[in-house]
Amino acid sequence: MSVKLLYFAWVREKAGKAEEVVELPENIKTVSDLMAWLRSRGPEYVAAFEQSDVIRTAVDQTHVAHDTAIADAREIAFFPPVTGG
Amino acid sequence: MSVKLLYFAWVREKAGKAEEVVELPENIKTVSDLMAWLRSRGPEYVAAFEQSDVIRTAVDQTHVAHDTAIADAREIAFFPPVTGG
Amino acid sequence: MIRVQQNDFDIGAEIEALRAGRTDIGAIVSFTGTVRDTAPHGGAKDAPITQMTLEHYPGMTEKELTRIEAEANERWPLQASLIVHRTGALKPGENIVLVVTASAHRHAAFEAAQFLMDFLKTNAPFWKKEDGPEGGDWVDARESDDDALKRWDKSDEAAE
Amino acid sequence: MIRVQQNDFDIGAEIEALRAGRTDIGAIVSFTGTVRDTAPHGGAKDAPITQMTLEHYPGMTEKELTRIEAEANERWPLQASLIVHRTGALKPGENIVLVVTASAHRHAAFEAAQFLMDFLKTNAPFWKKEDGPEGGDWVDARESDDDALKRWDKSDEAAE
Numbered sequence: 001m002s003v004k005l006l007y008f009a010w011v012r013e014k015a016g017k018a019e020e021v022v023e024l025p026e027n028i029k030t031v032s033d034l035m036a037w038l039r040s041r042g043p044e045y046v047a048a049f050e051q052s053d054v055i056r057t058a059v060d061q062t063h064v065a066h067d068t069a070i071a072d073a074r075e076i077a078f079f080p081p082v083t084g085g
Numbered sequence: 086m087s088v089k090l091l092y093f094a095w096v097r098e099k100a101g102k103a104e105e106v107v108e109l110p111e112n113i114k115t116v117s118d119l120m121a122w123l124r125s126r127g128p129e130y131v132a133a134f135e136q137s138d139v140i141r142t143a144v145d146q147t148h149v150a151h152d153t154a155i156a157d158a159r160e161i162a163f164f165p166p167v168t169g170g
Numbered sequence: 171m172i173r174v175q176q177n178d179f180d181i182g183a184e185i186e187a188l189r190a191g192r193t194d195i196g197a198i199v200s201f202t203g204t205v206r207d208t209a210p211h212g213g214a215k216d217a218p219i220t221q222m223t224l225e226h227y228p229g230m231t232e233k234e235l236t237r238i239e240a241e242a243n244e245r246w247p248l249q250a251s252l253i254v255h256r257t258g259a260l261k262p263g264e265n266i267v268l269v270v271t272a273s274a275h276r277h278a279a280f281e282a283a284q285f286l287m288d289f290l291k292t293n294a295p296f297w298k299k300e301d302g303p304e305g306g307d308w309v310d311a312r313e314s315d316d317d318a319l320k321r322w323d324k325s326d327e328a329a330e
Numbered sequence: 331m332i333r334v335q336q337n338d339f340d341i342g343a344e345i346e347a348l349r350a351g352r353t354d355i356g357a358i359v360s361f362t363g364t365v366r367d368t369a370p371h372g373g374a375k376d377a378p379i380t381q382m383t384l385e386h387y388p389g390m391t392e393k394e395l396t397r398i399e400a401e402a403n404e405r406w407p408l409q410a411s412l413i414v415h416r417t418g419a420l421k422p423g424e425n426i427v428l429v430v431t432a433s434a435h436r437h438a439a440f441e442a443a444q445f446l447m448d449f450l451k452t453n454a455p456f457w458k459k460e461d462g463p464e465g466g467d468w469v470d471a472r473e474s475d476d477d478a479l480k481r482w483d484k485s486d487e488a489a490e
Contacts, residue, residue: 180342181345182342182343185341186341195364195366197362198362199359200362201357201436204356204357206353262353263353263355279361284440287436287440
């Protein structure tokens with residue numbers, strides 16, 4: 001499955017990119033799986049996803065929990081807790 | 086004792102005047118005494134002070150209760166509950 | 171700062187004057203009360219109104235507004251505050267009252283603005299008369315305004 | 331109505347646009363969030379800031395703000411509402427966010443404005459970076475903002 005990943009704020013800075021399109025292995029079922037897989041891809045991802053419990057996720061622009069299934073997702077975003085307003 | 090009386094809103098309309106200066110008899114000690122004395126002065130005052138429990142009073146521009154002593158007051162105002170804002 | 175005036179006020183200009191040149195403010199809340207074209211006349215029925223007349227007690231009004239504003243500044247860390255209240259004849263849609271509060275934090279600004287309005291509604295000597303097709307009526311004070319005061323009892327005050 | 335923009339907004343003009351020609355509004359509340367010149371950096375120390383940069387998630391931001399505004403309009407009888415949020419580089423004293431609510435009654439307008447801010451603070455995908463003499467720091471989310479949400483739990487909601 002091909003999916004677009006977006007990174008914001010310090011997740012973006014640590015990952016060294018704002019977005020990318022990746023081919024997900026079959027065994028990646030949830031947001032947590034995806035974060036673990038990303039950490040395996042290099043030190044910049046280790047740095048970005050080190051504090052994985054702090055990172056928030058949106059699947060197709062909707063906030064989701066880490067145990068959410070990502071089947072059929074087209075766009076998955078990772079970011080720190082929001083600080084607008 | 087000479088004191089200035091002020092009337093506002095429907096108290097003013099019923100009393101038929103916005104203000105007057107009166108000489109208070111010696112036996113008028115409290116706001117309640119003053120309202121009773123005013124009612125004795127004519128039908129317009131009876132109309133104005135009929136619902137005396139609804140009427141609010143300020144002595145020298147400070148809200149007071151009806152049992153407040155009015156000794157040394159220079160200005161006493163009678164009005165309905167306020168409705169600004 | 172407090173002001174009682176017949177003329178209209180400019181909400182944007184008042185806020186700008188309050189904040190001009192300041193960089194210590196984080197939150198500005200404004201409340202504007204306006205004349206509605208209908209009003210509940212002492213019951214469930216809504217009556218159309220064509221004009222509202224605001225009477226007040228010159229001297230005491232300013233004294234009460236000053237007292238209320240001082241109380242708000244004592245309770246919340248405000249960088250600035252403003253109360254402007256109009257008097258005289260007003261048409262539906264026109265401004266009646268403006269309250270502005272500025273603070274470092276939003277909860278203080280919001281709470282202080284609500285406090286100012288709740289106290290103004292129950293303590294400042296203003297009286298509204300509403301004119302409609304069937305004549306004029308003095309507006310009755312509302313119990314809900316007295317109830318609104320209760321949440322500001324010192325003992326109930328939430329820690330900021 | 332919601333808007334995300336780099337340009338500044340004019341508080342007075344936004345309020346006027348919202349109320350223009352209307353005589354059914356009784357209460358208008360505005361909240362403006364502004365950039366402060368100091369900020370607590372994850373602790374007690376206040377650090378001077380020279381610039382703030384607002385990053386956001388285009389697309390999702392608009393979706394979240396629309397959702398939050400719809401929720402407020404469902405909970406309170408609002409005649410109008412507005413959320414404007416800026417992005418990009420902002421200096422101390424500049425506007426960040428504007429929320430305006432208009433209702434027949436003041437409690438609804440006040441509560442809806444606070445609700446909008448509380449939900450925006452915790453749900454809308456914006457991130458602040460503060461630049462100071464010692465470099466830039468992403469602002470940490472505050473627990474107090476999460477706490478502020480709790481009072482809007484449906485079960486606790488006070489009757490209007």
